[in-house]
Amino acid sequence: MYSIVRQQLLRAGLRARPGMASLHTSAALRDLSKFTMPAMSPTMQDGGIAAWRKNEGESFNSGDVLLEIETDKATMEVEATDDGVMAKILVAAGAKNVPVNSTIAIVGEEGDDLSGADALAEEAKNESASAASQAEESKEDKPKEDKEDKPKEQPKEQPKEAPKEQPKEAPKEEKPSNKPQDRVFATPAAKRIALERGVPLREIKGSGPEGRILQEDVEKYKPQGGAPGGGAAAAAVPAETYTDEPLSNMRRVIASRLTESKSTVPHYYVTFDIEMDRVNQLREVFNRAAKESAKGDAEKEKAAKLSVNDFIVKAAAIALKQVPEVNSAFHGEYVRQHHVQDISMAVATPTGLITPILRNCGAIGLAEIGAQSKALAKKARDGKLKPDEYQGGTFTISNMGMMGTSHFTAIINPPQSCILALGTTEARLVPDDSEKGFRVAHFMKATISADHRVVDGATAARWMQAFKAAVENPLSFML
Incomplete structure (x- = not known):
């Protein structure tokens, strides 16, 4: 077996x-x-x-x-x-x-x-x-020594210091405890929650080793009716105003990796305004043709319909070919430059963000990009992606334009060196040679986040210029 x-x-x-x-x-x-x-x-x-x-x-x-x-x-x-x-x-x-x-x-x-x-x-x-016991013992060995040593040493030193400290501390400490010098042993999580909820640790009996107060002890604490100061009674009110949801595996990994990225990767940002009118016009032509060829078949029409994001992905692939330094990854002792454009597409799911990969986008057309995007997005939301469908991308695109976001910056997904953040399209008046002297144009803000260890500022700007040129001249996709 x-x-x-x-x-x-x-x-x-x-x-x-x-x-x-x-x-x-x-x-x-x-x-x-x-x-x-x-x-x-x-x-x-x-x-x-x-x-x-x-x-x-x-x-x-x-x-x-x-x-x-x-x-x-x-x-x-x-x-x-x-x-x-x-x-x-x-x-x-x-x-x-x-x-x-x-x-x-x-x-x-x-x-x-x-x-x-x-x-x-x-x-x-x-x-x-x-195995679990051995792992726990290795973690607890040092804290236990600290806990055993310090309480033993205190009685010897206490008589010398007591006359100096007791007059100052007694008025504050006598009410909650008859032993103001006793230490309260609690885990860091227990101390944090007690501070947030206003729970007095001295009134809690710990269930951990040697009476150590655990997080569960603080969460189960119920104040007595005559608790002094009213702090304990007030602590019961906040506990009813929120719900603690345990981290899913996905959210736990997202928290770890993005914290590491933001704290260890030297991010910088380059923003361009990109006119979207020609993309919108060409997309309308393609989708009209798809509707006619579908002949009333709604499913077939939906499958063939192109999105603005499909054009964005293709334009990014073209720019990665022209400026291959951006299509790179940092690996400590070396920088790996990729020869294919495997573009990760950020997709929001109920359990967190995931980035399925559109493979070799520089070698496939808009229709294939659109079909892959729809299939991968559905699998991502259903939680059915396989590891090879979300691991190994060379560049990432995060598009929040459909949510009305005008502009944002994204966090790099290591070991990739760059990620592109896209906002919504907005109408502007721009100079024109017509009789009016102006026209209405639609612009999108695009911001690349780059790893300065791999991509210099001038390189990121060259890539953005290539991306802008591709989006503003979408007929070049056909060449």
Whole structure:
């Protein structure tokens, strides 16, 4: 059954590594094996189990979907590559933050003796508990030493300092506590929440090691009716005015990566005003022709209809060909310049932002770009993107013009060196050779965010000039 996991990893572009799916020492006798959480992408460290498609005791065939795994970007199906039977499920559907390589089920082959599944499951649980305990001990060793040392030293030094400090501190500290010099041990999260809610930590009995106050203790705290000062009574009011939503895997990764990008990548910005009238006119001509060819078929007409964003993507690809320095990525000791224009397209989903990739945009036409955009956007919103559909882009476009945004700057998606932010189209009066002496034109603000380690200011300006020329002369797309 090890081949099932190995094939899952090969499908995800990875090779099986030692420990990812190890057979029990007596599995040869019981014909059972441990099924571990696979890594569905190179950066995946943990994931959630969205659903099990096979129940305990149920057999499966090669190609059957065993379960759905929720990664940081999408929900992916895991298929069986061999026939077998689901002996026991260890991690239930809905579980979050399941570490890669941890055992999630026991599997066997049709006709195997499944009586050893419970024992093998217990062994897997013990291994997981042991690993978690060791990790926790390594984290707690240093804090525990601090907590043990400091309280022991205080009684020795206290008599010398007590006469000086007590007269000043007594009026403030005597009310909430009879021991003003006692330290309150609490986790950083507990202290932060207590400060936000106005909860007095001295009135809380900690449930952590050595009485340490945990976040859960603060959240469960209920003030007594006669609490002094009214602070505790007031603390109950804010708790009812908000809801804490746990971070999804996607939102957690977005927070981490964008914080790293903004704090480590030297961003700078170049903005151009781009006239959109010719794009709008050509788009209208194309869409009118698509409507006529569809002959009343609404679905066919919708599929063939071009958006302004399709023209933007093609213009960006042309500019990347002309100024290839922008089509680069920073890799620490070297800069990689890409020879194809794989453009990431920012798509908002209920769980966060994701960037599916339109491949080789410099070599395909507007119709193909439009078809890919629609298909990828739908898969992104449905959470069905595969890793190769959102990993590996060379340049990103974020378009918020349809939301009425006039202008904004975007955060670079490393290791890419640039991202283009687009606002809405606005009407302006511009000089003209007509009798009126002016005409109404429609302009869009486009801003490129560039990594100064890779792209100099003059290079970014040259790219923007090439992009502007392509958008303002869309017939050049046909050449």
